[in-house]
Amino acid sequence: MDPLFLLISALFVIFGYGILRSSKVNKILENRYSILIACRNEEENLPRLFKSLDNLTYPQDKYEILIVDDVSSDNSYEMIKSFCSTRSNAHGYHLEKKSKEYLGKKAALKFAAEQAQFEILLFTDADCFPHNNWISSYNKYITDKTGFVVGSYYENNTNSFQRFGNEISAAIYAASVGLGLPFSAAGGNMAVRKAAFLQVGGYEKIKNNLAGDDKQLLNLIRKTDWQVRYNPELLISTDVNETDSQQKNKRKYGKFLMSSPLYQIISLLIFAFYLYLPFKIFVVGDLKNLLLYLFSALIFWLANLYKHKFKFIFVDLLYIIIYPYFIIWFSILGITGNWEWKN
Numbered sequence: 001m002d003p004l005f006l007l008i009s010a011l012f013v014i015f016g017y018g019i020l021r022s023s024k025v026n027k028i029l030e031n032r033y034s035i036l037i038a039c040r041n042e043e044e045n046l047p048r049l050f051k052s053l054d055n056l057t058y059p060q061d062k063y064e065i066l067i068v069d070d071v072s073s074d075n076s077y078e079m080i081k082s083f084c085s086t087r088s089n090a091h092g093y094h095l096e097k098k099s100k101e102y103l104g105k106k107a108a109l110k111f112a113a114e115q116a117q118f119e120i121l122l123f124t125d126a127d128c129f130p131h132n133n134w135i136s137s138y139n140k141y142i143t144d145k146t147g148f149v150v151g152s153y154y155e156n157n158t159n160s161f162q163r164f165g166n167e168i169s170a171a172i173y174a175a176s177v178g179l180g181l182p183f184s185a186a187g188g189n190m191a192v193r194k195a196a197f198l199q200v201g202g203y204e205k206i207k208n209n210l211a212g213d214d215k216q217l218l219n220l221i222r223k224t225d226w227q228v229r230y231n232p233e234l235l236i237s238t239d240v241n242e243t244d245s246q247q248k249n250k251r252k253y254g255k256f257l258m259s260s261p262l263y264q265i266i267s268l269l270i271f272a273f274y275l276y277l278p279f280k281i282f283v284v285g286d287l288k289n290l291l292l293y294l295f296s297a298l299i300f301w302l303a304n305l306y307k308h309k310f311k312f313i314f315v316d317l318l319y320i321i322i323y324p325y326f327i328i329w330f331s332i333l334g335i336t337g338n339w340e341w342k343n
Contacts, residue, residue, distance in 0.1 A: 002280070005289040008273045009296035011266070016303035018178030019171055023141050023149075023229035031142055033063040033135055033191075034116035035124065038108035040070040042126035043079060045239075049126055050083045053090075058135040065090040066115055067126075068108040071098045076126075091115065103210045106203040113197060121197060123214075124236060125188040128153065131235035138191050138231055147196030147226020148218055150177055151189035152308075153236040162240065164319040165326070170234065171304040177230035182222050183263055187214035189236040196226045219260065232307050249330040267331075274324045294320075 035053075039046070053065055067084070069077040069092070080092035093115070099107035113121055120142065124130060141149050152170040155162060169186070176183035200220040203213060222228050241248070277293075280286045297320045305312055 001292065002286070002289045004273055004276060005280075005292055008270065009292050011270075012293075012296035012300040014179070015171070015175040016300040018175035019300070019303040019307050021178035023177065023231070025140060025143050025146075027143075028139050029142070030059070030062060031120050031139055032118035033058075033120045033122045033138070034112075034118040034194075035063060035065045035122045035135075036109055036112040036116065037065070037067045037124055037126055038070050038105040038112070039067055039072065039076050039080065039126040040105070040108075041072045041074045041076060043072075043074045043076050045127040046076060046079045046083075048129055050079075052129040052131075053083075055132045056130065056135055057132045060087075060089050062118075063089065063122075063135055064116070064118060066112040067092050068112045069094045070105060070108040071095055102203055102207045104213060106207055106213050109213070110203050113194070113202060116194060119194055121192045121194055123187055123190050123192070125238070127241075128188040128236050128238045131237075133233075134235040137233040137235055140233075141229045141231045142191065143227070145225075145227045146229055147193045147224065148182070148185070148221045148228045149191040149231050150182060150185045150218065150228065151191070151231045151236065152186050152234055153189045153238060154234050155240050156237050158240055160313070160315055161319065161323075161326075164316055164323060167304060167308070167310055168323060170232070170308050171300070174230050174232060174304070174307055175300075177228055181260075181262065182218055182228045184215040185218045188238060189231075190214060190218075191231075192217065192221070193226065196221050196224065199224060199226075234308060249334075270324070271328055274328060 037049075042049075056063075065084075065087070067080050067090070069080055077092070077094045080094075084090040084092040093111060095108060095111065101107075102110055109123070120138070122135065122138065138149055138151075150173050152166075152173050154166055158166065172183060173185065197217075200217070200223075203217070205220060206213060206216040209216065218228070281290055294317075298317075301316065301320060302312075304310065
């Protein structure tokens, strides 16, 4: 057997094991949450966001909603004020000037965190829509030692390939947390203990980076004594924005330099493997090693389906082979090019 194929196949099996490890707590407590939402020119999405927030089933005295308008040029802030005026536990704020120090949405989230009165900061985005059980799901994954809970989300109205990409992201989040080496997080669905947030200085150390605040905040907190857990209940959805898809993929996959040295080494190893794979298949005709790779990849994928209650779809067997090249392509574009972010 080819040593590189054996190594990659072993990694797939190990990642599958990581996916299946549970982060559930033994004793479920009813925590108090501060929901933090940064908003910039989202007037089209806000009505649906507000409806989703109205439908949350958690006791209203145990959570608050903090929405910060980040220098919108549309009617977003007026809509936020109107929504907050109808709820005693919702508060709207407006930043009048875009921060040159805290790039991206960090200035708005920093301000929201400073206003938060509860111990768990629950993050989502203005173009995301929580399910009514979203808050309560996090109680299953939080102890008094938990500093960060990684979550994921799904996209509405996706094509088959985009749907597979979302499921791959969930698999990577789950596997890395399960193995005790958390890799990244989704800013539209994650929970952070405020004490952990303050211990690492909030966004101070990462304020100059345009994107990746979720991933970098996770990397700061995982270096402390706080535990990182994973919430596999996909109770956040968002709509596909086709006009932003290329920029989104560059932001999502172009964060190689933000990863730890271990993950950079693993990424380079996997990159080398997928360059080597076509040679072994089409030039050498090595079907034995190909079957080994496909079998281990299938174990990984079945673990992901089981963990997240995804459906088995036959075309995914093809995507397992071709999707890594999609990731590699946008990783290269993201590393070598510029990202666009909300103008």
